[in-house]
Amino acid sequence: MSSEEELFSAVDALLEQAVRDPLPEPAERKRLREAAGLTQDQVAEALGTRREAVGNWEAGRTEPRPPKRAAYARLLEGLAARFPAPGPGPTGGTSTASAGPTTVPAGESAVPEALTGPASRPPAKTPSETTAPPTVTAPPTVTAPPTVTAPAAAVRPAAASRPTSTSRRPGAKTAAPGKSTAAAADPRFAHGPLAVIDADADRKVVAYCVDGLVLDVPAKSLPSLVEWALTEARLGAPRLHRSGKDADPLLVFTEAALERYGVPMTLSEAERLAGRLPEDHKVIKQLARADWKLTKRGFGPWARIYRPARGSERACVQLCIPSWHALDSRHWGTAAQLPPAELARLLGTYASRVITPLGSTAVTGLELMTALHPPTRASKPDADGKRHSEHNPGSLGTEQVACAPCEAPDGHPLLADLPRFHVRGPGEKLFEEAYDWARPMTDAECTLRHLVGIDVNMAFAAGANGLVVGLGAPAHRKAPAFDPRLPGSWLVDLSHVDLSRVKVGKDKWADLDAGLLPSPFTPKGERPDGPAWYATPTVAYAVELGYEVHPIEAWVRYDNGRYLDAWYDRLRAAYLATMADLGVDADLTPADFLAAMDGYKERDPELAIVVSAIKATVKGGLGKLRERPRGEGWRPGEPWRALSRPTWRPDIRAAVISRTRVNLHRKIVKHAAFTGQYPVAILSDCVVYAADGTSPLDFLPYRDGRPLPGGFKLGINPGLVKHEGTQTVLWGEGVREQFNAPELNLARYIKDGTVTDVDNGE
Numbered sequence: 196m197s198s199e200e201e202l203f204s205a206v207d208a209l210l211e212q213a214v215r216d217p218l219p220e221p222a223e224r225k226r227l228r229e230a231a232g233l234t235q236d237q238v239a240e241a242l243g244t245r246r247e248a249v250g251n252w253e254a255g256r257t258e259p260r261p262p263k264r265a266a267y268a269r270l271l272e273g274l275a276a277r278f279p280a281p282g283p284g285p286t287g288g289t290s291t292a293s294a295g296p297t298t299v300p301a302g303e304s305a306v307p308e309a310l311t312g313p314a315s316r317p318p319a320k321t322p323s324e325t326t327a328p329p330t331v332t333a334p335p336t337v338t339a340p341p342t343v344t345a346p347a348a349a350v351r352p353a354a355a356s357r358p359t360s361t362s363r364r365p366g367a368k369t370a371a372p373g374k375s376t377a378a379a380a381d382p383r384f385a386h387g388p389l390a391v392i393d394a395d396a397d398r399k400v401v402a403y404c405v406d407g408l409v410l411d412v413p414a415k416s417l418p419s420l421v422e423w424a425l426t427e428a429r430l431g432a433p434r435l436h437r438s439g440k441d442a443d444p445l446l447v448f449t450e451a452a453l454e455r456y457g458v459p460m461t462l463s464e465a466e467r468l469a470g471r472l473p474e475d476h477k478v479i480k481q482l483a484r485a486d487w488k489l490t491k492r493g494f495g496p497w498a499r500i501y502r503p504a505r506g507s508e509r510a511c512v513q514l515c516i517p518s519w520h521a522l523d524s525r526h527w528g529t530a531a532q533l534p535p536a537e538l539a540r541l542l543g544t545y546a547s548r549v550i551t552p553l554g555s556t557a558v559t560g561l562e563l564m565t566a567l568h569p570p571t572r573a574s575k576p577d578a579d580g581k582r583h584s585e586h587n588p589g590s591l592g593t594e595q596v597a598c599a600p601c602e603a604p605d606g607h608p609l610l611a612d613l614p615r616f617h618v619r620g621p622g623e624k625l626f627e628e629a630y631d632w633a634r635p636m637t638d639a640e641c642t643l644r645h646l647v648g649i650d651v652n653m654a655f656a657a658g659a660n661g662l663v664v665g666l667g668a669p670a671h672r673k674a675p676a677f678d679p680r681l682p683g684s685w686l687v688d689l690s691h692v693d694l695s696r697v698k699v700g701k702d703k704w705a706d707l708d709a710g711l712l713p714s715p716f717t718p719k720g721e722r723p724d725g726p727a728w729y730a731t732p733t734v735a736y737a738v739e740l741g742y743e744v745h746p747i748e749a750w751v752r753y754d755n756g757r758y759l760d761a762w763y764d765r766l767r768a769a770y771l772a773t774m775a776d777l778g779v780d781a782d783l784t785p786a787d788f789l790a791a792m793d794g795y796k797e798r799d800p801e802l803a804i805v806v807s808a809i810k811a812t813v814k815g816g817l818g819k820l821r822e823r824p825r826g827e828g829w830r831p832g833e834p835w836r837a838l839s840r841p842t843w844r845p846d847i848r849a850a851v852i853s854r855t856r857v858n859l860h861r862k863i864v865k866h867a868a869f870t871g872q873y874p875v876a877i878l879s880d881c882v883v884y885a886a887d888g889t890s891p892l893d894f895l896p897y898r899d900g901r902p903l904p905g906g907f908k909l910g911i912n913p914g915l916v917k918h919e920g921t922q923t924v925l926w927g928e929g930v931r932e933q934f935n936a937p938e939l940n941l942a943r944y945i946k947d948g949t950v951t952d953v954d955n956g957e
Contacts, residue, residue: 217268217272218258218259218264218267218268218271219271219275220255221252221253221254221255222253223275223280224252224253224271225253226278226280227271227274227275227278228253228274229772230274230278231274231277231278232548232765232768232769232772233768234768234771234772234781235249235250235253236781236782237768238270241266241270242259242263242266242267242270243263244259244263246781246782252267381433382429383429383431383441384429384430384431384432384433384441385429386404386405386408386410386428386429386430387404387405387406387408387430387432387543387546387547388405388430388431388432388442388444388445388543388546388547388551389404389405389430389444389445389446389447389539389542389543389546389551390402390403390404390410390424390428390430390444390445390446390447390539391403391447391448391449391535391536391538391539391542392412392420392446392447392448392449392452392535393449393451393452393535394449394451394452394454394455395451398455399411400412400414400420400452400455402428402446403535403536403538403539404430404539404543405539405540405543405544405547406543407536407540409536410428416456416481417456417457417458417478417481417482418481418482418484418485418487420446420456421446421482421487421500421512422485424444424446424512425444425510425512428444430444430445430446431443431444431551432546432547432551434566435550435563435566435567435765436566436567436568436569438569438571438572438573438587439566439567439569440509440566440569441509442546442550442551443499443509443511443512443513443551443553444512444513445512445513445514445515445542445546445551445552445553446512446513446514446515447514447515447516447517447538447539447542448514448515448516448517448518449517449535450518453516453518456478457477457478457481458478458516459472460518461518461519462519467519470492470493470495470496471492471493471494471495471498472493472494472495474493476494478494479493479494482500486502487500487501487502488500488501488502488503489501495519496515496516496519496520496521497513497514497515497516497521497553497554497555497558498513498514498516499511499512499513499514499553500512500513500514513551513553515542515552517530517531517538518531523555523556525811526555526556526807526808526811526815527556527804527807527808528800528803528804528807529800529804530542530801530804533801537801540801541801541802541804541805544773544801544802544805545769545805545808545809548768548769548772548773548805548809549563549765549766549769549808549809549812550562550563550566550765555815556808556811556812556815556816557811557812557814557815557816557818557819558815558819559812559815559816560811560812560813560814560815560816560817560819561815561816561819561820561842563762563765563766563812563816564758564759564762564816564842565591565842567761567762567765568587568589568590568591568758568761569587569590570586570587570590570591570592570593570841571584571585571586571587571590571593572584572585572586572587573585589666589756589758590666590758591666591758591841591842591844592666592667592841593841594841595838595839595840595841595843596667596668596841596844597609597668597669598669598844598845598846599625599669599671599683599684599750599846600623601623601624601625601684601686601728601750602625602669602684602750602845602846602849603845604821604823604845605619605624605831606823606824606829606831606832607832607838608832608833608834608838610831610832611831611832621723621725621726621727621728622686622725622726622727622728623728624728625684625728625729625730625845625846625849626717626718626727626728627718627729627730627733627849627850627852627853627856628718628852629718629852629855629856629878629879629880630713630718630720630856630859630877630878630879631718631719631877631878631879631940632713632718632719632720632876632877632878632940633875633876633877633938633939633940633941633942634711634875634876634938635931635937635938636875636885636924636927636928637711640875640885640924641885641924641928643885643886643887643924644886644887644888644923644924645885645886645887645888645889645893645921645922645923645924646875646883646884646885646886646921646922646923646924646926646927646941646945647883647884647885647886647888647889647890647891647893647894647918647920647921648881648882648883648918648919648920648921648942648945648946649881649882649884649891649895649907649916649917649918649919650880650881650882650916650917650918650919651858651859651880651881651882651914651915651916652770652910652911652912652913652914652915652916652917653766653767653770653810653813653913653914654855654858654859654879654880654913654914655813655814655817655851655852655855655880656763656766656767656770656813656913657763657855657858657913657914658851658852658854658855658858659759659760659762659763659817659851659854660759660760660763660767660913660914661757661760662732662757662759662850662851662854663680663682663755663756663757664682664752664755664756664757664758664759664844664846664847664850664851665682665683665751665752665754665755665844665846665847666752666754666755666756666758667752667753667754667755668752668754669683669684669750669751669752669846670750670751670752670753671748671749671750672748672749672750672751673747673748674745674746674747674748675746675748675749675751676746677734677735677738677744677745677746678751679731679734679735679738681731681751681752681753681755682730682731682751682752682755682846682850683730683731683749683750683751683752683846684728684729684730684731684749684750684751684846684849685728685729685730685731685734685744685746685748685749686726686727686728686746686747686748686749687726687727687729687734687744687745687746687747688723688725688726688727688745688747689716689723689727689729689733689734689737689742689744690722690723690724690725691742692714692716692737692740692742693709693742694707694709694712694714694740694864695707695708695709696741697740697741697864698739698740698741699864699865699868699905704741705864705867705868707864707867707868708867708873711867711873712863712864712867712873712874713860713863713874713877715733715736715737715740715856715857715860716729716733716737718856720877726747729853730846730849730850730852730853730854731850731853732850732853732854732857733853733856733857734746735857736857736860736861739861752846758847759847759851762816763913766809766812766813767912767913769809770806770809770810770913771911771912773802773805773806773809774795774806774911776799776802777795777796777798777799777802777803777806778791778795778798779791779792779795779911780911781910781911781912783910783911784900785892785895785897785900785902785909785910786892788909788910788911788917789890789891789892789909789917789918792911792917792918817848817851817852818848819837819842820842820843820844820845820847820848821843821844821845821848821849822837822843823835823837824836824837855880858914859877859880859882861905862905862906862907863877863882865903865904865905865906866895866896866903866906866907869896869903869906870894870896870903872884872885872894875927875941876940876941876942876943876945877940877942878940878942878943881919881942881945882907882942883941883942883945885924889921890918890921891907891909891916891918892909895907895909919945919946920945920946920947920948921945922941922944922945922948926948927941930944930950934950
């Protein structure tokens with residue numbers, strides 16, 4: 196080593212030594228990580244160490260050593276700047292700040308231009324805190340945009356509150372230990388992202404917030420309640436992206452609160468079909484007199500009330516009405532029937548880990564994409580020192596881009612010239628969908644005793660992770676050379692791909708029974724018989740299996756990027772954190788994982804609902820990328836409202852589904868090549884195998900606790916698998932015989948064995 200290199204090495208050693216002391220206390224290290232929504236696994240991976248090491252650092256058992264110490268210090272320093280330690284709360288009531296971790300910032304939805312202005316609401320001055328918070332009287336109805344420097348709302352702990360007309364239990368469960376949902380890091384939102392509004396028999400109104408906090412509500416009318424939410428309640432959440440917008444306050448109404456403010460507790464049949472109250476309803480007139488406006492969706496289950504922005508000042512509140520079916524029971528379970536304090540805890544946990552809900556889980560999933568990748572950002576100052584709005588690189592922008600003809604769903608305006616009853620085949624239409632495949636069992640499989648289903652965790656989220664998708668408009672190419680790095684749609688003949696001999700590694704081939712495998716190129720698992728349109732991941736998989744491809748034409752997107760990575764990271768962290776609260780950690784052994792998953796929903800039913808909502812946010816958000824027309828009056832060939840969104844991107848949806856299906860097929864092939872076992876049925880992300888035992892461990896090839904490389908692995912992380920259900924082989928054969936359907940998809944019913952409508956698969 197030269198003398199110069201020795202000098203630099205000595206200096207580097209001093210620099211590393213210089214950061215030995217700035218590490219915060221162990222408890223603060225954990226708070227900062229959890230405030231950012233990071234797992235110990237993520238930190239360990241970034242620092243090139245083990246998860247156990249990060250846990251030891253946070254527990255104070257060991258200290259990081261150079262060079263990891265310098266990197267760890269840099270991480271903590273950055274997190275501390277973004278998530279400062281909360282200050283002391285009011286001494287006259289329950290503090291809204293906690294010494295534990297703060298809220299992971301929640302985002303903001305896309306709203307009409309009139310709401311936004313050039314920038315989001317500026318930070319408010321922190322209201323002075325005294326030993327006794329002042330009693331607040333109802334604010335008068337005003338017409339000017341509200342300020343955010345009013346006195347804090349009256350605060351009292353949930354434990355001291357009395358039962359209300361819709362709750363027979365005062366107080367609420369607190370958030371899971373170490374998982375505070377209060378937005379203590381930002382004093383503007385000290386009381387969290389949302390409140391459940393309730394009223395008692397004496398018409399006294401209270402707001403149940405996160406962390407068991409209860410606020411007295413002085414508002415006597417709906418307009419004054421909206422005013423209160425903006426000026427005194429200190430509700431909302433910080434932006435998820437520096438170029439984004441803060442989340443608006445969310446008010447969730449119990450039936451008692453609806454009655455108190457003159458809002459119907461249920462909608463009439465006509466109102467339900469319209470999805471809103473009529474424009475001449477007294478509540479809407481009341482809001483109009485106070486200069487409040489409604490968005491185009493009107494006063495429905497998820498209503499948005501606003502005043503046009505003045506400068507950078509926003510004035511907007513979101514309403515949620517569970518009794519109008521705002522919380523779909525398919526995704527939110529029994530949330531609408533919960534007492535207000537428990538509903539606030541449930542929704543607050545979801546809001547802190549995902550985003551403040553602002554519609555269905557599908558709407559929320561789509562808006563999360565925008566919140567993490569805002570379409571615009573502030574430019575650098577020009578010659579006059581002014582900033583302007585400009586395109587935010589990596590986003591989908593503000594303008595809708597045209598899809599390729601093959602990507603357009605039936606009825607799209609691009610297809611208006613097609614004959615009325617023309618049915619597009621695979622050579623005209625991109626048809627990337629999830630698996631729905633099954634086959635008759637072999638004689639050997641019929642001698643086994645059980646059918647065991649395994650399910651891929653967050654399969655579509657895992658399919659989105661690291662996926663390069665198009666950001667701009669497609670370009671048409673004739674006879675292009677295939678490029679697996681280029682997102683798009685390709686017309687190519689894959690009928691020559693023979694699954695009886697496939698490549699399963701570098702210079703390693705496997706001979707398989709192709710008759711027992713689904714094709715990776717079609718949702719029904721049928722082998723293609725000619726040219727068809729495929730998304731890039733599907734064509735790339737054909738190349739991976741060892742076969743040449745020669746596209747006939749393609750629509751490709753040269754402007755592209757990993758648009759969904761941040762979306763995946765956010766939802767993954769939310770899912771893992773909530774499952775950890777339910778006792779299912781990411782580092783369990785296979786046997787311990789199966790045991791932990793057994794009955795996990797009963798440990799905390801409310802958190803189990805949060806898990807369900809997170810999963811629905813993934814699937815629904817991706818589905819919204821190709822939203823179809825809804826409501827009466829639409830005719831094929833006419834545009835529908837969703838087409839005007841920059842986030843109407845059927846090509847992105849197709850790419851995610853393509854990659855998800857390919858990921859599953861790759862594992863099936865690796866499993867078959869190693870074990871000689873083949874799936875009996877596949878439905879989306881569920882795969883069924885015949886086995887002698889009742890557990891996945893009876894057929895998954897673990898060796899010394901390690902799974903087959905590239906095959907199925909038990910665990911809670913997205914992309915790993917869990918036990919879906921077990922039935923007997925006799926049950927499967929009996930069901931197929933009963934319905935005279937030898938290829939009935941048993942994966943649809945493997946969970947509990949209940950067979951419903953065979954014709955439509957519901």
